[in-house]
Amino acid sequence: MFRILVSDAISEEGLAPLRKSEQIEIVQKKVTEVEEQLHEFDALLVRSATKVTEELLSKMPNLKIIGRAGVGVDNIDVEAATKRGIVVINAPNGNTISAAEHTFAMMAALVRHIPQAHVSVKSREWNRSAFVGTELQGKHLGIIGFGRIGSEVAKRARAFGMTVHVYDPFLTKERAEKLGVSIHTLDEVLACSDIITVHTPLTKETKGLLGEKNLAKTKKGVYLINCARGGIIDEQALIPFLQSGHVAGVALDVFEQEPPGDHPLFAFDNVIVTPHLGASTIEAQLNVATQVAEEILHFLEGKPVTSSINLPTLSKDVYEKIQAFYNLAKKMGTIASQYMNIPVQELSVTYAGTVADLETTYITRSLLAGFLRPRVASTVNEVNAAMIAKERGITYGEKFSDETHGYANCISLTVHGENRTFTIKGSHIPNYGDRIVHFDGFTIDFAPDGHLLYIQHQDRPGMIGKVGNVLGEHQVNIATMQVGREQAGGKAIMMLSLDKPIDDALLQKLAEIEDIETVKRLEVS
Ligand SMILES: NC(=O)C1=CN([C@@H]2O[C@H](COP(=O)(O)OP(=O)(O)OC[C@H]3O[C@@H](n4cnc5c(N)ncnc54)[C@H](O)[C@@H]3O)[C@@H](O)[C@H]2O)C=CC1
Numbered sequence: 001m002f003r004i005l006v007s008d009a010i011s012e013e014g015l016a017p018l019r020k021s022e023q024i025e026i027v028q029k030k031v032t033e034v035e036e037q038l039h040e041f042d043a044l045l046v047r048s049a050t051k052v053t054e055e056l057l058s059k060m061p062n063l064k065i066i067g068r069a070g071v072g073v074d075n076i077d078v079e080a081a082t083k084r085g086i087v088v089i090n091a092p093n094g095n096t097i098s099a100a101e102h103t104f105a106m107m108a109a110l111v112r113h114i115p116q117a118h119v120s121v122k123s124r125e126w127n128r129s130a131f132v133g134t135e136l137q138g139k140h141l142g143i144i145g146f147g148r149i150g151s152e153v154a155k156r157a158r159a160f161g162m163t164v165h166v167y168d169p170f171l172t173k174e175r176a177e178k179l180g181v182s183i184h185t186l187d188e189v190l191a192c193s194d195i196i197t198v199h200t201p202l203t204k205e206t207k208g209l210l211g212e213k214n215l216a217k218t219k220k221g222v223y224l225i226n227c228a229r230g231g232i233i234d235e236q237a238l239i240p241f242l243q244s245g246h247v248a249g250v251a252l253d254v255f256e257q258e259p260p261g262d263h264p265l266f267a268f269d270n271v272i273v274t275p276h277l278g279a280s281t282i283e284a285q286l287n288v289a290t291q292v293a294e295e296i297l298h299f300l301e302g303k304p305v306t307s308s309i310n311l312p313t314l315s316k317d318v319y320e321k322i323q324a325f326y327n328l329a330k331k332m333g334t335i336a337s338q339y340m341n342i343p344v345q346e347l348s349v350t351y352a353g354t355v356a357d358l359e360t361t362y363i364t365r366s367l368l369a370g371f372l373r374p375r376v377a378s379t380v381n382e383v384n385a386a387m388i389a390k391e392r393g394i395t396y397g398e399k400f401s402d403e404t405h406g407y408a409n410c411i412s413l414t415v416h417g418e419n420r421t422f423t424i425k426g427s428h429i430p431n432y433g434d435r436i437v438h439f440d441g442f443t444i445d446f447a448p449d450g451h452l453l454y455i456q457h458q459d460r461p462g463m464i465g466k467v468g469n470v471l472g473e474h475q476v477n478i479a480t481m482q483v484g485r486e487q488a489g490g491k492a493i494m495m496l497s498l499d500k501p502i503d504d505a506l507l508q509k510l511a512e513i514e515d516i517e518t519v520k521r522l523e524v525s
């Protein structure tokens, strides 16, 4: 049974795909109401109200995936989740249109003083001259952040006859041309816009982007809108600009602190506000809930998730192509880690043949996770493998080569440890399986599965018999056995696959056989 905690208000209809599964139990409660059961949940589904902090995560040791029914994940400590190997997904475009429409509604309300006029009329006043507005047509709109929402706002602005000026350092000229907008520097946008709307995420760079210095560069009488994240426009810095009349009006859907409480900006009549309503439409809530619900189902079924914040994004097609290599790489990592049971500084992975044309980032992460798993007490998977490797001072890199050693595909892993280097090469043969084709300098051919026993010895007659005898005496059955050697009478290896694991005492007995130099147990699950 997979238990999901839905701790914020999420569209019931959107949860339908999850409700259909008999493997899933959904609990719809606030975190504070299930304090005692937090450790039981496998998934957590939130909007923006639940703060997914490191402290909360520490109470949820079984958590595998966090779904954010929306875009911004600033209420989730993604770094802490990543460290714990928890996948974080969001619904990147389900509420785009609603947020763009809300921005536009705020823009119209701002320049036509609709909220103020509404309050006035309901107070039994009829003061038409107090609410003379300005048209949007012919005005210059500055859009800071031209992603999904910014570009939808631009389309609507053009339909209203506005000229759009965009600042987004990551926007290409081609995309700007396609969308009919001109790219500018931030200073240009600040200087030429009658209305400025921000649509960036809240990051180190965007926090306070419209602060004292940049507000001073805006046109006198400018209108400002923030329907993105509180803090992109510095709330304190606005106050003198509103007092002097430099800023004609501000529309805020989001705040540095939510809820904002008794905010000093509320004293200004020309500051209009909504309580973070950008995504609050029936359509947006259905879209985002359905998107995350479907993603969680995919995750449960072992399929790739496509909107992860902390994993490389993979389509279903790409995942199907890499799946075999993903499994082979994990096994190679596990074997290498156990064989090189010493401190390691570097892993170098080389892809050759058909695998080299695939999305190898994911395959390498899988290999890294397989390598770290025998060494790390906490959960390690593709999500946190890179971070854990970094913490432990292990670097890794990918290379590509034409050398397939006669196979259609070949993954080669070289592990650099203190005074020792080890190389393992593997290939996936369709309809046959995974094979290790090279092991620490020896050509060999074995399946990297189950209870493996590696023996390195001098190539002498009778060695196989001696090993077989000792194992037989201890009731250990040999399933398969592969051998390899440098040259007749030189160094040789055996790789045995056993029906059950062997203990330290038996390992020691095997090591004592004359001419055996190394014995290692390798477990691949
Ligand atoms: N009020 C609400 O209810 C909602 C708010 N949002 C918020 O709206 C914002 C935009 O969302 P989307 O358009 O979906 O995101 P997006 O990721 O599609 O677009 C963000 C854009 O900002 C640009 N950007 C990043 N750093 C920048 C910088 N320093 N200066 C200028 N541009 C920069 C990026 O290049 C990107 O094009 C986010 O903060 C999101 O959390 C989203 C949905 C609803």
Ligand SMILES: O=C(O)CCC(=O)C(=O)O
Binding pocket: 047, 048, 069, 070, 071, 072, 073, 095, 276, 277, 278, 279, 280
């Ligand atoms: O869940 C909500 O209503 C907030 C939406 C939002 O801010 C986002 O998706 O980034």
